[in-house]
Amino acid sequence: MINFFNTYQSLLDHILVNMLLAASQYVVLRAGVFSLGSAGFAALGAYCTALLTTKLGWNPWLSVVVGMMLGTLVSALLALPLSRLRGVFQAVATLAFVQIVLSATQNWVALTNGPMGVNSIPHAAGTASLLLIVVAVVVFLVMMGRYSFGRALDVIREDETVAVSLGISVPYYHRIAFVLSGALAGLSGGLHAISSYSITPQDYGFGLLVAALAMVVLGGRTTVWGALVGALVLTSLPEVFRVFADYRAVVQGLLLMLVIIYLPRGLADTVIAHLKDRRLRRTAAPPVIAAPVGVLTAQTRSRS
Amino acid sequence: MSTTLVLENVTRHFGGVPAVDGVSLEVPAGQITGLIGPNGAGKTTVVNLITGILHLTQGRVLLDGQDVSKTEAPDLARAGVARTFQNIRLVPDASVLDNVLAGFHRHEKTGLWANLLGLPSARAEARQMRGGAMQLLERFGMTELAEHRAGALSYGHQRRIEMMRALASRPKVLLLDEPVAGMNDAEAESLAHIFRKVAADGVAVLLIEHNMRFVMSLCSRLYVLASGRLIAQGEPDAVGRDPVVVEAYLGA
Numbered sequence: 001m002i003n004f005f006n007t008y009q010s011l012l013d014h015i016l017v018n019m020l021l022a023a024s025q026y027v028v029l030r031a032g033v034f035s036l037g038s039a040g041f042a043a044l045g046a047y048c049t050a051l052l053t054t055k056l057g058w059n060p061w062l063s064v065v066v067g068m069m070l071g072t073l074v075s076a077l078l079a080l081p082l083s084r085l086r087g088v089f090q091a092v093a094t095l096a097f098v099q100i101v102l103s104a105t106q107n108w109v110a111l112t113n114g115p116m117g118v119n120s121i122p123h124a125a126g127t128a129s130l131l132l133i134v135v136a137v138v139v140f141l142v143m144m145g146r147y148s149f150g151r152a153l154d155v156i157r158e159d160e161t162v163a164v165s166l167g168i169s170v171p172y173y174h175r176i177a178f179v180l181s182g183a184l185a186g187l188s189g190g191l192h193a194i195s196s197y198s199i200t201p202q203d204y205g206f207g208l209l210v211a212a213l214a215m216v217v218l219g220g221r222t223t224v225w226g227a228l229v230g231a232l233v234l235t236s237l238p239e240v241f242r243v244f245a246d247y248r249a250v251v252q253g254l255l256l257m258l259v260i261i262y263l264p265r266g267l268a269d270t271v272i273a274h275l276k277d278r279r280l281r282r283t284a285a286p287p288v289i290a291a292p293v294g295v296l297t298a299q300t301r302s303r304s
Numbered sequence: 305m306s307t308t309l310v311l312e313n314v315t316r317h318f319g320g321v322p323a324v325d326g327v328s329l330e331v332p333a334g335q336i337t338g339l340i341g342p343n344g345a346g347k348t349t350v351v352n353l354i355t356g357i358l359h360l361t362q363g364r365v366l367l368d369g370q371d372v373s374k375t376e377a378p379d380l381a382r383a384g385v386a387r388t389f390q391n392i393r394l395v396p397d398a399s400v401l402d403n404v405l406a407g408f409h410r411h412e413k414t415g416l417w418a419n420l421l422g423l424p425s426a427r428a429e430a431r432q433m434r435g436g437a438m439q440l441l442e443r444f445g446m447t448e449l450a451e452h453r454a455g456a457l458s459y460g461h462q463r464r465i466e467m468m469r470a471l472a473s474r475p476k477v478l479l480l481d482e483p484v485a486g487m488n489d490a491e492a493e494s495l496a497h498i499f500r501k502v503a504a505d506g507v508a509v510l511l512i513e514h515n516m517r518f519v520m521s522l523c524s525r526l527y528v529l530a531s532g533r534l535i536a537q538g539e540p541d542a543v544g545r546d547p548v549v550v551e552a553y554l555g556a
Contacts, residue, residue, distance in 0.1 A: 143422035147430055148405075148412045151398075155406050158395045165355055166473065167381030167410040176416065222397055265397075273397065273453070280451055 008239075009127055013195045015235045016130040020188035021208070022215040022227035023137055024181045029221045030145075031177035032157035034087050037078070037094035038185040038212045040101040041071040043204035045189030047105060050118040050199050060124035064190035071186020072179060079178040083171035098209055105201040117200030118193075125195040133191065137184065141224040144180075153177060154222070214252075218259050220266025229268040308333040308368060308508035309354070309385075309477045315362035316353055323349045325532040326363070331477065336499060336509040338523035338540070340516065342552060346532040347512045348390055351479050354510075355387055356380045367477065382410045386475035388466040390482045390512075396455025400446060403454045403465050404437040407472025440468045443498065460491055467495070477508045484518055496522050516553075520544060528552065 021042055028035040045067035052063035078097060085093055105112045112118070144150055152173050156163045160170055193199050215234050220226025237255070238248050263270045309331040316324045324346045331337045341347055352358040354365055356377035365373050372380060386407075394403050412433070418426040441447045444464045449457060454465055463483060470478060480499070484492040492515070499522060503509045513519045519526065519540065526543045528536040530552040536543050543549055 140421070144420050147419045147422060147426045148409065148414070149416065149419040151402060151406050152409065154395045154398055154402075159393045161357060162389070162393045164357065164377040165381055165387055166406055166469070167378050169378045269397075276451075277453070277456070 010196075011236060011239055012127055013125070013130055015232055016127070016134050017188055017192045017195060018211070018215065018235045019134050019228050019231040020137060020184055020191065021212050022219070022231040023141060023224065024184035024188060025212040025216045026221060026224065026227035027141070027177050027184065028181040029216055030150075030157060031153040031173055032160070033082075033174050033177055033181075034091045035082070035094045035178060035181060036091055036209050036213065037075070037097050037178075038181060038188075039204050039206075039209035040094070040098035041075060041182045041185035042189035042192070042208065043098075043101045043105055043201075044074060045071045045186030046193040046199050046204065047112060047118070047189075048186075049190035049193040050121050051111070053122055053194065054118055054120065060122050060194040064125075064187065064194060067190035067193070068183055068186040071189070072183040075182020075186075076175075076179050078182075079175040082178060083174040095209075098204075098206075102201060102205055105204065112201075115201060117198055117203075119198040121193050121197055121199070123195065123197055125191050130191060130195060133187070137187075138224055138228070145224065149173075149176075214256055216266075218256060218266060220269025220272075222265070222269050223272060225272065226266045226268040230266070233267070309510070310366040311350075311354070311363070312366065313363040314350070314353055314360055314365065316349060316358060317361045322532050324353065327527075327529070327532075327534055328363075329527045329534070329537070331508045331510045333476070333508045334503055334506050335524045336503045336511055336522050338519040338526040339510060339512045339529060340514070340519055340526060341529035343514075344531075345529040347529055348481055349532075350529070351387060351481050351510075351512060354477075354479060355385055381473070384410075384473070384476035385479070386470040386473045386477070387479040388463075388470050388481055388483055390485065392459070392462045392466055394454045394462060394465055394469075396453065398454060399451050400441070400454050400457070400461075400465055401434070401437055401450045404440055404468045404472055405433055407469035408433045408436065410473050437468075437472060440471060444468055445494075460487055463487065464495075467498070471502065475507060477510070478502060479510045479512070481512045482514060483511070484513070484515060492518055516544070 021038055024038040024041070045064075048067035048070045049060070049063040052058040052066060053060050082090055082093055106114055108114070152163070152168050155166065155168060156170055156173055163170055189204070192203070211234060215230030216227050217230070218233060219228065219230025234252065237252060241248060241251050244251055259267065265273065311327055311329050314324060314327045315322060327350060329337070329339070339347055339350065349358065353360055356372075356375055356379075360373050363373070364371055367383060367385065372383070375383070395406070412429060414426045414429050417423070438447065438450070441450055444467070446461065446464060449461065454462060467480070467483060484495055487495070496518065499509060499511070511519065511523060523540055526537065526540050527534055528543060528549050535552060536546045536549045
């Protein structure tokens with residue numbers, strides 16, 4: 001067991017960090033914001049943390065907090081123009097943001113070391129602390145989804161016209177979702193930096209952007225659990241299929257296509273909906289399909 | 305009784321084509337006012353203009369005497385204008401209860417952080433709203449279906465959820481866009497009971513319908529729309545006999 005743990009510890013850490021990234025993508029998708037910015041915010045968080053610890057010798061955890069704050073701040077600024085855009089325009093705008101961050105990490109050599117990346121970052125985050133943070137974030141996101149905030153996000157995602165006609169201000173919720181997403185991605189990036197010794201610009205490129213999106217699509221985008229399952233599957237898959245190392249991307253793509261075709265709501269969401277339906281079938285009497293007209297009129301009469 | 309909703313010469317052009325042309329009507333509180341007309345007459349456009357989804361090209365919309373022509377849709381909803389949609393628009397994966405709860409949005413007072421963190425104030429409010437929602441479910445005979453997924457229910461049930469969501473906001477003005485489309489007479493009659501009660505509570509109800517018989521039995525005043533213009537108005541019986549109306553509906 002211990003042996004197993006040692007072998008897979010770095011994989012486990014990686015899964016936990018990616019869960020936070022997937023959570024960041026989940027928050028925006030749940031609100032119907034088509035943001036691809038998570039990779040960019042993760043890069044900001046990671047570089048901020050790495051540079052503060054290596055160049056200025058700051059405490060790693062304090063650096064993570066600052067990295068997360070940087071992600072939050074930048075997303076808050078970006079949210080202002082972004083909440084006026086919709087759908088594919090949001091996607092392109094956030095993609096442009098990722099490109100800007102990426103070229104900064106590659107070309108601003110004086111600050112970021114360029115393509116060499118930042119090395120010998122203190123390894124401060126162990127599996128236990130990462131797990132603790134993920135649990136805290138999940139509790140927060142479950143709470144968020146349970147009350148009026150989560151409900152408003154659902155209505156907005158499903159139909160903005162309905163949201164508006166219920167008095168829900170769409171730009172306001174879009175902005176908050178986007179800022180939360182920036183904070184979570186910044187946190188994920190910062191933790192990645194202090195759990196993996198070194199970071200390079202390639203870690204945060206187009207690959208990560210697609211991975212974040214794929215995790216949520218694979219797992220499901222209406223519950224937190226979807227993001228967690230997606231991160232777990234897509235991060236561990238390359239290890240499980242080590243034998244097919246050359247075909248890793250093919251296997252991953254194939255799996256994604258199968259899920260999209262046969263389980264369009266994602267793995268976790270499909271299972272959760274199925275369980276819920278089954279529980280209802282068992283507890284409740286079979287739903288009355290025809291309207292209970294007699295009962296209804298009797299009730300209305302007795303009230304009036 | 306005070307008049308709640310007034311439209312004055314409301315006009316909307318789509319690229320030069322008038323979809324709604326010089327419509328004036330009154331929807332008084334405590335009554336059900338009918339707006340009828342053949343397909344494509346512009347009925348839904350009128351609803352969209354009232355709720356601020358579309359903006360007027362000309363004319364004014366008055367709510368309790370205040371000009372709300374330029375008011376944005378969410379602000380109008382918060383001011384007490386609720387609607388149902390002709391094509392059902394729910395969150396299909398959410399439960400019936402959650403769909404109805406969404407209607408309480410304008411009455412929610414707890415702050416963002418309380419809601420994000422699930423603080424006691426948010427929980428207390430959620431409990432209170434839940435109670436209100438359960439009362440609505442009981443009124444519509446759907447208590448047993450509270451936890452069911454909205455998307456999995458029958459058409460008639462989904463229509464009811466739309467109405468409960470609109471009523472949850474305790475509106476001053478309620479716009480019903482073809483609420484009984486696709487329902488049989490018995491189902492329609494059970495809803496008619498509810499609409500009468502809502503109006504009797506002092507809500508100004510505007511009923512947009514296709515089903516002439518349903519409208520006749522329910523409305524105290526009727527407006528008839530054809531090709532974006534009002535062609536007749538008055539007491540239901542008189543309107544029903546009006547040759548212009550008969551012609552618009554049945555052809556010459």
